[in-house]
Amino acid sequence: MSTESALGPAVSVGPEHEPTCLPAPGAIRHLGHAGFVVAHAGLSLLIDPWFHPAFLGAWFPFPDNRELLPDVLAGDHDLLYLSHLHEDHFDERVLERLDRGITVVLPRYRSRSLVKRMSALGFHDQVVLGHRESFTPAPDLTLTMFLDTSHKEDSGLLVDLAGYRFLDLNDCNTPLSELPGDIDLLSAQFSGAMWYPNAYAYPQETQRKKTAEVRSDLFDTLVRKVRLTGARAYLPSAGPPVFLDPELARFNDRDETIFPLWDAFADDFAAACPRVRVIETAPGDDLAAPTGPVALLRTEAYLSAYRDRREGEWRAWAMRESEPVSPAELDAYLARLQSWNKRFLGDWRKDVRLTSDGSSWSVRLGRIAGDIVFEEEPVDPAYTIEVPQRVLRAIVDGAVGWEEALLSMRLGLARDPDVFDLTLMSLLRYGEHPAQTMQMVRERESAANGESIERCGVRMQRFCPHAGEDLAHADIAAGVLECPRHHWKWRLDTGECVSGGTVPLRVEPVPVERAGPDVSDG
Structure with a gap:
C-alpha cells in the first residue's frame, strides 16, 4: 500500500528555531x-472581547471571565x-459600551456584514483589510x-510587535498554503x-465513534497549523464554551462531546510537537507570567x-414570549430564502x-419542486430538524440565523x-x-475549470470542493x-x-510520458 503525506516532519521547529x-x-x-489585550508602542489593541452569553443564551465563556469586564x-x-x-467573538453588549472613537480593524468580507454592523453601532473609524x-x-x-478565502467569513490576525510575531487564528481556517x-x-x-455530531440523533455507540473522529480531526488540523507556521509556542484558545x-x-x-x-x-x-511550548492561561493572565490551568475551575462545584451566578442570563431565553410560527409565515420565509439563492x-x-413543539411539516425545497409544499405527513424526508417554536420564531423574524440557532445546540437533527x-x-x-452562496457558485465553477495540481499521476482541482x-x-x-481541513475523502481514480x-x-x-514531479516534492 502506497502512502503519501504532505504534512511534513514530526518535529515542528528546526534546531535553528530555539523557543x-x-x-x-x-x-x-x-x-x-479568543479575547486579548495587546499593549505595544504606546497603543492598546483589544481583540474579540466576549463576556456575555451567546447563541440564544446557550454558550458562556469558560472559565468565567466577567470580573475582567470593568x-x-x-x-x-x-x-x-x-x-x-x-x-462568542462579536459581543454586542460589550461593543455598545466602548468608545466610538476607537479605530476598528476589520476583515474585508464579500457580504460586508461585519462592516455594516459596526457602522450601525456607531464605529466609523474603520480600517478594512483584505487577505x-x-x-x-x-x-x-x-x-x-x-482570511478563510473560501465562502466562509472567518479571519485571523498576525500581530508583529517589533519582530515578535503573534498569530491569532482563533477558529479561522486560512488555507494551509497561505499561513x-x-x-x-x-x-x-x-x-x-460545531453542532456535528453531538446535535444529531445517533445511537450511543455511533455517537461516540463520530465524536472521536471529529476530535481526532481537530487535533490533526491543529498540529498541521503549528508545524506549518513554525510556531515556537502555542496558546489553547477559542473554546471550549460551557x-x-x-x-x-x-x-x-x-x-463524550467535541468540547474537550x-x-x-x-x-x-x-x-x-515536542519543541513547542504550550502556554495554558486563566482569564486575565499576562502571557509573560501565565498562571496555568486551575484545577478548581474544572470541578462540578x-x-x-x-x-x-448567571441564572438570570441563562433563564432569560426561556422567559421570552413569542407567538407560534404559522405555516404561512414559514412558507413565506423559506420562499424568500430560496428566491435570494x-x-x-x-x-x-x-x-x-x-418538527416544532408538537407540530410537524414536510417541506419540499428546491427550484424544480415549484412552490414549497407543506403536508400533514412527511414524505420520506432526507433531513429532519427539530426546532423549538421560540427558536423558529427568532429565525423567521430575522433575530437570529440558522447558523446561530444550530450553534446553540437547541436544535436536534437527523438525516437518512x-x-x-x-x-x-x-x-x-x-x-x-x-x-x-454566490461565492460557493464561483467555487463550483472553479472546481470544474479552475487551477489544477498533479499528484500521484493524477491531475485534480487544487482547492477542496467543500470548503x-x-x-x-x-x-x-x-x-x-483526504482533505486536511474537514477530512473529506475522495477516490483518485x-x-x-x-x-x-x-x-x-x-x-x-x-x-x-507527461507526468511531472508530485507537487508535494517541491
Missing part, C-alpha cells in the same frame, strides 16, 4: 476564549479587532489580516465549535456556582421534515441516508447573505485523498467522495 522568550510583561493579556470597558483602547460575527493586507498604526506595530511562518506565538482553536442552561448540561461532558478541555490533547500534542440552488431539491448535504446546510447557514482548502497539503493513501459528503472531486489521469 523564544515571551513578550514583555503587560504586552499580551488573555481575556479568556477593566476592559475602562481601558483606553486605541484599536479594536473583531475576527467575525459569531457571538494578507497590513496596517501599521505605529512604527513597531504591524497588523496583517488572514505565515516564523511565528513566535500561535493562538488557535483546539475544541470544536453550557449553563440545565437543558443543555449534557454538552458539558468533556469526554486541553487535558485531552496535551500528551499527544507534546509527542507530536465550580460549574454549579457559575450556573447560580436561485442560482446557488440550481436544480437541487430536498424533502425536509420540520447519513450523508451531509452541502447545498441544504449552506442554504440555511449562508442564505441570508447571498454574497456567500476551499488547498489540496497540495492533503494526505494520499491507497488511492484515496474516479473523484467519488467516499467520506464526508457527496460532492465529487475533479480528477483525470496524467499520461505517463
Whole structure:
C-alpha cells in the first residue's frame, strides 16, 4: 500500500528555531476564549472581547471571565479587532459600551456584514483589510489580516510587535498554503465549535465513534497549523464554551462531546510537537507570567456556582414570549430564502421534515419542486430538524440565523441516508447573505475549470470542493485523498467522495510520458 503525506516532519521547529522568550510583561493579556489585550508602542489593541452569553443564551465563556469586564470597558483602547460575527467573538453588549472613537480593524468580507454592523453601532473609524493586507498604526506595530478565502467569513490576525510575531487564528481556517511562518506565538482553536455530531440523533455507540473522529480531526488540523507556521509556542484558545442552561448540561461532558478541555490533547500534542511550548492561561493572565490551568475551575462545584451566578442570563431565553410560527409565515420565509439563492440552488431539491413543539411539516425545497409544499405527513424526508417554536420564531423574524440557532445546540437533527448535504446546510447557514452562496457558485465553477495540481499521476482541482482548502497539503493513501481541513475523502481514480459528503472531486489521469514531479516534492 502506497502512502503519501504532505504534512511534513514530526518535529515542528528546526534546531535553528530555539523557543523564544515571551513578550514583555503587560504586552499580551488573555481575556479568556479568543479575547486579548495587546499593549505595544504606546497603543492598546483589544481583540474579540466576549463576556456575555451567546447563541440564544446557550454558550458562556469558560472559565468565567466577567470580573475582567470593568477593566476592559475602562481601558483606553486605541484599536479594536473583531475576527467575525459569531457571538462568542462579536459581543454586542460589550461593543455598545466602548468608545466610538476607537479605530476598528476589520476583515474585508464579500457580504460586508461585519462592516455594516459596526457602522450601525456607531464605529466609523474603520480600517478594512483584505487577505494578507497590513496596517501599521505605529512604527513597531504591524497588523496583517488572514482570511478563510473560501465562502466562509472567518479571519485571523498576525500581530508583529517589533519582530515578535503573534498569530491569532482563533477558529479561522486560512488555507494551509497561505499561513505565515516564523511565528513566535500561535493562538488557535483546539475544541470544536460545531453542532456535528453531538446535535444529531445517533445511537450511543455511533455517537461516540463520530465524536472521536471529529476530535481526532481537530487535533490533526491543529498540529498541521503549528508545524506549518513554525510556531515556537502555542496558546489553547477559542473554546471550549460551557453550557449553563440545565437543558443543555449534557454538552458539558468533556469526554463524550467535541468540547474537550486541553487535558485531552496535551500528551499527544507534546509527542507530536515536542519543541513547542504550550502556554495554558486563566482569564486575565499576562502571557509573560501565565498562571496555568486551575484545577478548581474544572470541578462540578465550580460549574454549579457559575450556573447560580448567571441564572438570570441563562433563564432569560426561556422567559421570552413569542407567538407560534404559522405555516404561512414559514412558507413565506423559506420562499424568500430560496428566491435570494436561485442560482446557488440550481436544480437541487430536498424533502425536509420540520418538527416544532408538537407540530410537524414536510417541506419540499428546491427550484424544480415549484412552490414549497407543506403536508400533514412527511414524505420520506432526507433531513429532519427539530426546532423549538421560540427558536423558529427568532429565525423567521430575522433575530437570529440558522447558523446561530444550530450553534446553540437547541436544535436536534437527523438525516437518512447519513450523508451531509452541502447545498441544504449552506442554504440555511449562508442564505441570508447571498454574497456567500454566490461565492460557493464561483467555487463550483472553479472546481470544474479552475487551477489544477498533479499528484500521484493524477491531475485534480487544487482547492477542496467543500470548503476551499488547498489540496497540495492533503494526505494520499491507497488511492484515496483526504482533505486536511474537514477530512473529506475522495477516490483518485474516479473523484467519488467516499467520506464526508457527496460532492465529487475533479480528477483525470496524467499520461505517463507527461507526468511531472508530485507537487508535494517541491
